[in-house]
Amino acid sequence: MYDIIIIGAGVNGACIARNLSKYQLNVLVIEKNGDVGDGTSCANSAIIHAGYDPHPGTLKAELNVLGNQMYDELCKDLDVEFERNGALTIATNEEEMQGLYHLLENAKANNVKVELIDKEKLFELEPHVTKKAIGALYAPTSGIINPFELCVALMENAMDNGVQLNLNEKVIEVISENNTYLVKTDCGEYKCKMVINCAGLFGDEIQNFVCDEKVEILPRKGEYYLLDHFVDGFVKHTLFSVPSSKGKGVLVSPTTSGDYLVGPSSDFIEDKEDISTNKDVLDNVLKEAYRLVDNVPMQHLIREFAGIRAYHKSNDFIINEPTAGFINVIGMQSPGLSSAPAVALKVENMIMKNLELKIRDNYIKTRRPLYRLKNKSIEERDKLIKENPLLGRIICRCEQISEGEIVDAIHRNCGARTIKGVKKRVRPGYGKCQGGYCQTLVLKILARELNKDMKDINFKNKGSYILCEESKGEKNVKL
C-alpha cells in the first residue's frame, strides 16, 4: 500500500513528489512516457512569468506570483539553470499602450513589480527591439529557466529521498474503494491512500474515473522556432506582445543555453498527442515576431517544435479535492511552469488535512550539482579530468559536452535512458548538428552504461528505435 500515488511526472508531478519526499511517506510516481517532463513541460516557452498578466483573484495570479518568488531558492538547491532576465511587453500603437495600462493595473492588484518605460529607455535596455515600439512594460522579475533540467532535478531529488518512479507505464483505471484507491496500469495495479492527478492533457480522463462530475481538458497547440546561439547575439530580454484573448501571443526570448525561442502559436486541436509542426502556422509565428523585433536571424534556425497546453474552459488552474483523498492538479496551462513550486506547496497543505506528515530524518533538499564543464576555468577542468578522465573526452562538439557528463546523466537517480533523455539533461544533440555528429557516440555510451544492445536504445518512447538490424559482415563495435 502506497501512501500517495502521483499520476504524471511533468513539472507539477515532479515538484509535488519532491515536496512530499521530505516526509515519511511511501510515494509512487507513474508516468506513461519514457522520461519525466516529456509532455507539456518539455515544449513550452521556458519562462518564469512575473505574474502581472493573470486576472487578479484567480488561482493563476496567486500561484504565479508566489511560484516566481520561490524559483531562486529552488534552482539554487537543485542546480537548475535560471536567470531573471526581465520581460518587456512591447506596444507599437496607442491601442496596445492601453493594453499596457491595463497590465499595469493587473500588476498592482497582483502585487508584481513592473514599470512603464518610454521608447528611449526601452532601446537602451534592449537594442534589438523593433523601431516601431513606442513604449513597454518592464517586468524585472520575469525569468528564463531550463525546463528539462528542472523536471529531472525535481524528480532526481525526490528519488534521492526515497520516491519511486515508474516510467513507460500508463494508468488505465482508478477505482475508489473504502477510503483507498486502486490504480490500474498497463503493467500492474497499486493500492494507495491518496491519488494526485497531475496527468496534464489526460488529467480529465483520470479525474473522470473517480468523479461523477466530468471535466474536459482541451489541447491547445503552440508551435515554435528555435534558433541556435551565435556570436553577435540577439535579444537579452523576453519580449512579449500585448496579450489577447488567445493568450500571451508570440514571444521572442533567449533561453538559458543561449539559444532563442520564437513562438508560440495558439490553436485548439483534436489529437492530444499531435506535436506536428506546420508551415502556415510557423509562417504566421514569424510574422507575429516581427511585431517585436525588426530582424529575426532565421539563418540560425535549428529546429521547430510544438507543445500542447492543457486548457480548461474556466481558463484557470483546477486544484481541488473532488472526492476525499483524490486531488486534481489539472488545466495547468501557462503560467503552469511559473506556478509549479507554489502549486506543490498548496497540494502539500491539502494532503496535510488527510495524512499525518512527519519529516524524514535523512532528508536532503539539494541535489549534487552537475559538472557544467563549459562554465569551468581551464585549471578546474584539468583537475576534474585528472580525477575522471572521461570528462576530458568531448562527445558533442557543438555544445562541447564530455563523455563524463553524459555518463553522469545516465547514472544519477532519474537518469537518462534514451537519446532524448541525454539531450534533455546535458544537451548533446541540441546544437547546430542536431545530433548528426554525436548521436552515434551517445547511443553507444547509453548501450554500454545500461548494458543493453545498441538496437535497444530508443530515441524517446517505446517504439522510437534508431537501429533496426545488424549489417552484413564482421562487426567492429567499440568506442
Add this chain to the structure above:
Amino acid sequence: MLNYDLVIIGGGSAGIASAIGAYDNGLRSILVLEKEAYLGGILNQCIHNGFGLHLFNEELSGPEYAERFANELIKRNIEYRLETMVLKINKDLTMVCSSVNGCEIIKAKAIICATGCTERTRGAIATQGDRPSGVMTAGLAQRYLNIEGYLVGKKVFILGSGDIGLIMARRMTLEGAKVLGVAELMPYSNGLSRNIVQCLQDFNIPLYLSHTVKRIIGKNRLEKIVICEVDNKNNFVLNTEKEFEVDTLLLSVGLIPNNPLLANLGVKMHPRTKGPIVDDNYETSVPGIFACGNGLHVHDLVDFVTNEGIYVGKKVSEYIKNGKLASEKYVTIEAGNGISYVLPSKFAIDKGVAEIKFRVTKPHQKSHINVIYNGEILKSIKKQYLLPAEMEDIKFDISKLDCGNIVLEVIDD
C-alpha cells in the same frame, strides 16, 4: 604551456594534407589535433570507391585514401594527438584543448583550421510534420552502417540529391533495404553525374526533381512521408502529393563548413560559403589563422581538398619563416551575375597570376565566364556546361593591374 610553430585543428584529409605541405616546405614544429580516435576524418565512413581518381589515377575507398595520407604523416614523424578537442582559440594564437589527459593551453605561431563540415538538418530546412525517430542525416546513417555495423531502416526515402544521399541510396540497397526514391527540390541534381548513374539509375531508384518532403508522419518511428512537387519559387504545387510508407527518411540537403571556433573568435565569415573569408594565402581576417578543406568551403572531391591543404600548408610555412605573407597591393575578387561565390576574396598583385575557385548558382549550357576588371572584360572563357555541384577554377594574369575590383560573371551565349 606547449609551443609549436604550427598547430592544425583537424586530422582529416585537409588537416593531414596541410601538415604534409608545411613539412615538405621545411617546417618541423607541427602538431595535428584530431578529436576522433583515428586520423582521416569523415573518409573513414566513406567505404565506397572513387577517391583519388585525380591524384593517383586510382579508385580508392575512403579509408584507403585516408590511410595513404595518414601513412605519409607518420613517415614524416609529424606529431599528432587523437581524441583531443580544441575548445577555444584566442587571438594570441593560444588554444584550450581537452583530452582524457587533461585540459591545457597550446600556443602556436600559426593555426590552420581544417575542421570539416556539418550536414544540414531537418530543423534547418523546417520540414513539416511529426517528430518520430527514423529521420536523420544521410551521413549519420552512413556512420551507423559503415562504422558501427547497423542498418537504420528497411524502407527508405531520401530527401536531397547531394552525393552522400546518393551514395547511401546504393549502400542501403546493397544491405537489403528498399529505397523508394530520392526527392530533389531543384529541377536538377546536386550530386555528381557519376553518382546519379551508379547509385540511382543502376538500381532503378526514381529521382523526383522539383519535389520535396511536404509532411513527416509517425508517432514514435517514422511511418509515412508525403512528397510534393514545388514550383520555381519553392511553393507546393496543388494536388501533386505522393505518399510513401517508409520507416526511414535520410536527409542529404547540404553541407555547411563547421567553424564554431573561428566564429567565436570573431573571424569574418562569408555569407555564402558559411566558412571564413580568406585571402590568396588562405589566411582569415585574424592574422596567423588559416583555413582549408570543407571547413573553408565545401568541395566536390577529396582530391581537391588535399591539393588545397598542401597549398595552404606551404603558404603557412612561408608565413612562419618570414613572419608575414601579406603584400602591399591587392585586387579584390567578387561574385557577379550567376556566380554563387568566389574564393579567395582578394589576390596580391605581386603573385602575377590569380587562381580563383568559384561555383555557379544554376546550371548553364554554352556560356561564357567573364573576368571583369574595373568594368572592362579582362578575360573570357567559353564553357560548354556549368553545374552548381561542380566547383570551377579560373586563372588569369593580374601582374599589370593596379589595386581595384575584379568581378566574375557567367553570361549565356
